[in-house]
Amino acid sequence: MPKKERVLITGAAGFIGSHLCDRFLSEGYHVIGMDNLITGDLRNIEHLFRLPDFEFYHHDVSKFVHVPGSLKYILHFASPASPIDYLKIPIQTLKVGSLGTHNLLGLARSKKARILVASTSEVYGDPLVHPQPETYYGNVNPIGPRGVYDEAKRFQEAITMAYHTYHKLETRIVRIFNTYGPRMRLNDGRVLPAFIGQALRGEDLTVFGDGSQTRSFCFIDDLIEGIYRLLLSDYPYPVNIGNPDEITILQFAQEIIKLTGTSQKIVYKPLPVDDPKQRQPDITKAREILGWEPKVSRQEGLRITYEYFKSLPEETLYHREHKNFEQHIQ
């Protein structure tokens, strides 16, 4: 039997990372998952531990990364990714996007592996161009609360391109727009788990600002397909992956009220600093280069996600603080 090709996935216990592990295992790879479990949760990958083709390393990629044996691909998905997380752990957020990416680029070089890094629509900041094409340079406040995430991801793109140019490394950069689905953390502050959690607890739904800000939500299965195609493509420049179906946050709250059947109402809270007013991906490039576009409607995706949240043990609903935060602040 030929030996399986080996893939390293960082952030493996996170929302997107865990779905990537599933996908690569089902495609017949040997998957090495890595996570320091600050924001990741082993329950997301518990079902994989019995598989002979899955290994897990509990490691912080901001420190030197060693993986014995060959690697065909590296996918760097380790990072806090919600505004609440990076407000609480700003230094770690900066380190994993910068030092962590540097370590993984070095590992990719030594293994002659292709590396795909997870960038974000946050590189566009509060965008002045709408929808956002990859050619837009963005409108980011480097010293605002989101700066630690946005600038780490911008640095990540820069160093990844530098390794591509100077070391001829095979690199891929995906700019991920708002994504949702099963295994999101219920209490990470993101709008979808926030609204569903509030509906399930019988609380009012908190809309920040007047709710006129927009987002465009992509279901996780569509995102994973886009990432998989990008990795296998020969395109080294950033590609937006997201669903262009744009909606205001107020409309989104109303959809969640309808979906959950809650009798609670909408209450308004102050808009967080530097909260982008609008966000919608221009996915022309993904369509042309990858032949990709999203397939799952918001109605269908929200139904699946709601079923997932309903299936969680009830105490999860009230577990506001992530258990591992404090021990990791350094």
Ligand code: UDP
């Ligand atoms: N938001 C909201 N109520 C909440 C949580 C978030 O109105 O309880 C808003 C938030 O201000 C933002 C949008 O929903 O305008 C999306 O927020 P999220 O944190 O999910 O992602 P991001 O701002 O990074 O797109």
